[in-house]
Amino acid sequence: MALKSYKPTSPARRGLVLVDRSSLWKGKPVKALTEGKSKTGGRNNKGHVTSRGIGGGHKQKYRIMDFKRRKWDVAATVERIEYDPNRTAFIALIKYDDGEQSYILAPQRLAVGDKVIAGEKTDVKPGNAMLLSQMPVGTICHNIEMKPGKGGQIARSAGTYVQLVGRDRGMVIVRLNSGEQRYIHGTCMGTVGAVSNPDNSNQTLAKAGRNRWAGKRPLTRGVAKNPVDHPHGGGEGRTSGGRHPVTPWGKPTKGARTRKNKQTDRMIIRSRHAKKKR
Structure with missing residues (x-):
């Protein structure tokens, strides 16, 4: 394809690059x-959001x-x-x-x-x-x-x-x-x-609305929130969020390894991180 x-x-068409699907079945x-x-909107049976960014x-x-x-x-x-x-x-x-x-x-x-x-x-x-x-x-x-x-x-x-x-x-x-x-x-x-x-992976959606059509809502950066909402939140002026980036629940993120599965460790011969160790 x-x-x-x-x-x-139009502004929505500027830079738009999509996969040509003209040869696919049209019915x-x-x-x-x-x-x-x-659709769940990312909510569980109690109505609480358990998966952010969905809606x-x-x-x-x-x-x-x-x-x-x-x-x-x-x-x-x-x-x-x-x-x-x-x-x-x-x-x-x-x-x-x-x-x-x-x-x-x-x-x-x-x-x-x-x-x-x-x-x-x-x-x-x-x-x-x-x-x-x-x-x-x-x-x-x-x-x-x-x-x-x-x-x-x-x-x-x-x-x-x-x-x-x-x-x-x-x-x-x-x-x-x-x-x-x-x-x-x-x-x-x-x-x-x-x-x-x-x-x-080479598509360019060109506008936020196309992501909304796919059911993806915008996500707010942690550094733009208050301390009560995110570990990166708060501070005077613009801050970077600290030395160790974490998720809203305090787990390390952006490259930190959190995998813990001893049952399948023996099945892995070479880790996907092997290149990064050198």
Whole structure:
């Protein structure tokens, strides 16, 4: 997908750069594969804001996605590539030979009419899903499971991918986009190819309203608040917020490492912070 820039016919158009979605399906999604999605405004069942910066936005329908790809050895044809308001990637509607329809994440270079299949071992072709232990070393893949049968959790956002770099005693070694290298069990599923819409990060929205349409409210800087509202707040004149930046709840932020998960530490071979240590 290419980027589309606009002529500055108004202040909102000046500098506007969006992804060209003219080749996507222009109709509605399959009704049987959608369900209602109610907005929370970031509030819990007591009405208290538990997630800041959420509110408003355009009404959305949730597309039911197949992240598991456990319908093995049944070929499917790509019916169309669609826009999904719930994620940055595009999605593909596939129709199995037995007539069942499903939505999957659309990888790059997947076109309408292509055949895709999931199984224990399949051809290394974009859209095909198989066990990680059966993938050749060096394969680019996405929608990676972390637990067998749970469904893909890693590399689902637009343009992301994981590279399989080795095998070791029933496990595979993968390199993530962040630079982290880690073990994943070989019986987990993965889909060949990188996720579609790699230009998503190159968009320029040009006005605050476009973020409001996406349901994002403005966030106030901590240094602009009062001491009662934020650890960075208060002070005479303009202050920097102190030597150690923290969240509103006092946890270190902006680069400070707060990860504490001893159960999965042994799965990480090389940390994503390894370059920064040197």
